[in-house]
Amino acid sequence: MALDSLNLQADAKEEVEIAEPKMNSIERINPASRLEVLAQIPHPRMSSKPWTRKTTLRLQGKKTTSRSQVKKTSKESRTMPTGSTSKATEIQKAVPIISIEAKQDQLVKDPLPFYLCKDYKLKPSIIYIKNKEKTNEMINSLFTGPVTMDLEWCITFYRTAECGTKSKGKTAVVQIANGAGLILIIQVNGMCRFSKCLQVQAWIENLKIAKVGVNILNDGKKLFRDYGIMAKNLVELGSVALVVDPKPIAKCKILVECYCSKILDKGPVQISDCEKPLSVSQREYAVNDIHSLLMVYNELLKLGELYSCTLEDVAAQYTSKVGWSIRSGILSTGSQSTQTQEGMQPQYLQAYESWHQRGLSLEEMCLKLSLKSQGSYRPIMEGDDLSLKPGTMILYIIAALQNDSGLEHKLDKLVELVQMDLHSWSRHREWVVQQY
Template sequence: MKEPVVPPESDAMVVDAPAAVRMLYSYKEFTPTPTLVYTRHEEEANDLVQALRGPLGFDLEWRVVIRRGMPFIDRRTAVVQLSDEKMILVIQISAMQKFPQKLKEIIESPDIVKMGANIANDGRKLFNDFGILAANLVELGGLGRVADPQFPFTRSIVALATMVERYTGKTLDKGKVRSSNWEEIPLTEEQLHYAANDAHCALMVYNSLLKTSAASGRILTADKFTSNLKDNYENGKLKLKTSAPSPISRESTASSIETQSSGSSSGSSRGSGWDNPTVQPGDQPKPQHMRAYNMWHHRNMTMDQIRAALRSKENPLAVSTVISYVVWALQADTSLPFSVRRLKEFVQLEAGSWRRHRDWIVRVDAERRSVS
């Protein structure tokens, strides 16, 4: 059993203000005022996340493409926000070739609390997009049900704006910026403020709930409001595709909504990640695919070495192409040996490749687990 949750030292207090006079929530109004840091560079993100100290407010942003007469399409996660009481980090993943390794480690760490509203859905989104198995995700509504004797909701998933209003006395702005283009470089000041507020307010609500629990003498058992995607994945209970609500009603994550006619095309649509050819077991792998596989599996060459060897140092093959070559070789010849763990790490070297090859990798992994 997990240890009881201990309330942190925090200046965040519940403000019981009438609805008519409630002010908009802003992280800038808190003391100490956290520093907002925005990065769109992988190495910088890896350095910055190591300065964070949990527990951490957590949220994601992404675009949604709507085509008339067709189901809407979720783009990959564009922005990840994390907040402790001193720093709010807004990381624009869509501007990077690879998901930052240190950020991945924090999200997957079972020792670092990450909290938010409908946070398990965000965890599934990260798995679907990048193969990340988030751990220690605290659902604020679920925590509220066990921490607050006066909690008025029977459900465990409660809109972030509702939780913020109850536990900070302020109104969380969910205006038009919510549906802006989160892949635009750079993000605007309005977008940054919105993203920062979403992560910071989750932490403030969390701190307030822990104080409420302590004041009422309640002992919190983390298992009642915490999810761990790694456990779900290993038990075969992790859904492959995020069951996202309508973009109009989504409460936990802000997504850009792009409307298109059914006849239009979008370079940012799901199609760019799902264009690999159909490979049937028993097909002979193409020579170039086998070369890539042998360099990766038998010769243990780095990605940059393989890219250069398959083309030239001056004009190396694209990372995504190398990854696809290796996967297609394995799909064509199912007798080829390989480590699923190593393949996952290899595929995750390029942000779009996991989503492209995810279903096959997960299926193979599940088959191996079932016979082990």
């Protein structure tokens, strides 16, 4: 990074000119044992006011010392003017560093405006989706990366005899934004299931598409707990910021303040009910939230170019995925094993044979086995529904596999079957993971 402005002062009488073709702002300097240089360098996160720091330079080939980190330039000899006996001098580039505390003090003095996506040149195209068909249609346009992703769910507060506590509901809204300005707000809690036939799951599990977000690994674990989705290529935005920032930042709000110079207003909308159809204010909150992540990521890319560092070099360090591991802690939500105690039952084997050998769908199995148990292959009266519940049929199949470990089955098909019913996935996911 070139030093835009350096004002050099010294008490020495003689002046020696040093040619510095790559640093045109340095024209003349005075020879001295030590020079105190005040470098005013505008930092990307403090565009309103320049950042000032004190740097000490030594001439005549001596080492340069600084109170902050310095980045060495090439060791090429500098061209000296005719008649000068001075040797070439190495001038080092100083990397500007600012603490989070200093930034917060700056925010107190100069309040920042609220973040609004409409203030940016690239106007976002917002699509609110509540059905599977529209989701499958729109998600294909996002099969390029990187993109930003965020989740929303309801939090229920209740009081117990000991103290107050809270519980998390299932993921209700998935927000996705790409560099072209397309923002999808997908309300998944109203859909029948979040399975592989739904393109969102295939997109989240696609290893070639980078999903960027704040605390995104925990979001990926929640998707697995709620729907059995194994998210891949998750990029933590706060960790990526470490490439150009001296201190880690874990909160989205602080990232937006530092790199976008705006305040991301959370407010009471953050804890509102997102399982119902979203209101206008809830949609605005979701759009600003996911759009701000994209803008922060873009700013980090610019800083990476400015400091001559590429984010791809640290992709392995800041990228993660959710896998089939009990030790990873993704099953720490009270999932219980469903081992049956009464032994193998006839209905268990019937359900297993219908699923594995005959290849019937879940709906067909629920209808056929229930009517067959009643001695009829059609409803007794018009409007009667004698079919079994999907959760009951899944329970029968898993009970058969638990009681007879020799029964053949394919794990991927078993996972797909259990994911067809959300309650069944919450109930049986620990046992399913153990099979891997």
